Amino acid sequence: MLWSLLFSLACGGGSPKVPSRSVPTEPTVDLAQPELEEPVFMELAGLFVVGPMQLPVPLMEAEIGMSEARVKAAHAVVASSEMPRTENEVAGRQIYGGSLAGYHDIRFTFIVEAGRLTAIDLSMPAQAAMPVLQDHWGEPDTSGVDDQGRPRARWSSADGIASLVEVEGRAIIKFTAPASP
Numbered sequence: 001m002l003w004s005l006l007f008s009l010a011c012g013g014g015s016p017k018v019p020s021r022s023v024p025t026e027p028t029v030d031l032a033q034p035e036l037e038e039p040v041f042m043e044l045a046g047l048f049v050v051g052p053m054q055l056p057v058p059l060m061e062a063e064i065g066m067s068e069a070r071v072k073a074a075h076a077v078v079a080s081s082e083m084p085r086t087e088n089e090v091a092g093r094q095i096y097g098g099s100l101a102g103y104h105d106i107r108f109t110f111i112v113e114a115g116r117l118t119a120i121d122l123s124m125p126a127q128a129a130m131p132v133l134q135d136h137w138g139e140p141d142t143s144g145v146d147d148q149g150r151p152r153a154r155w156s157s158a159d160g161i162a163s164l165v166e167v168e169g170r171a172i173i174k175f176t177a178p179a180s181p
Contacts, residue, residue: 129171
């Protein structure tokens with residue numbers, strides 16, 4: 001009997017019932033509405049020509065296959081003087097890059113292999129890229145996602161091929177020679 005009395009007291013059976021009160025506490029999770037991503041407004045007038053896919057206007061003098069000496073001269077002309085220019089060797093390729101003069105947040109890269117220009121990369125905010133390219137070149141020949149789930153698109157013309165891939169908020173557009181017939 002003593003055991004049952006002790007058990008009853010330990011479990012609250014022998015004490016008078018006290019109504020429980022809830023006490024407000026600070027939330028452990030931020031309940032505020034997430035901020036909407038601001039649209040990207042960029043001045044892109046004159047960067048691309050309406051019609052079939054071709055190089056951006058400031059890079060039109062460049063030609064896939066041109067000599068490294070001509071690439072260096074083009075690099076000096078199209079790179080912004082306000083931002084650093086790069087000249088590096090990576091995996092046997094010469095890389096010449098910088099910010100595109102006259103365009104905020106747009107970078108370019110000339111890729112030279114065996115003394116010849118083999119590709120030109122253009123980098124811009126991903127939000128701006130697809131709408132601008134579709135407005136200028138039309139719908140891509142192919143589009144979808146790559147094996148890592150990144151958006152991709154491809155345009156082609158007699159002037160070459162432009163392949164777009166989105167990487168970490170940037171659109172990388174690679175311009176290469178047209179496919180061989």
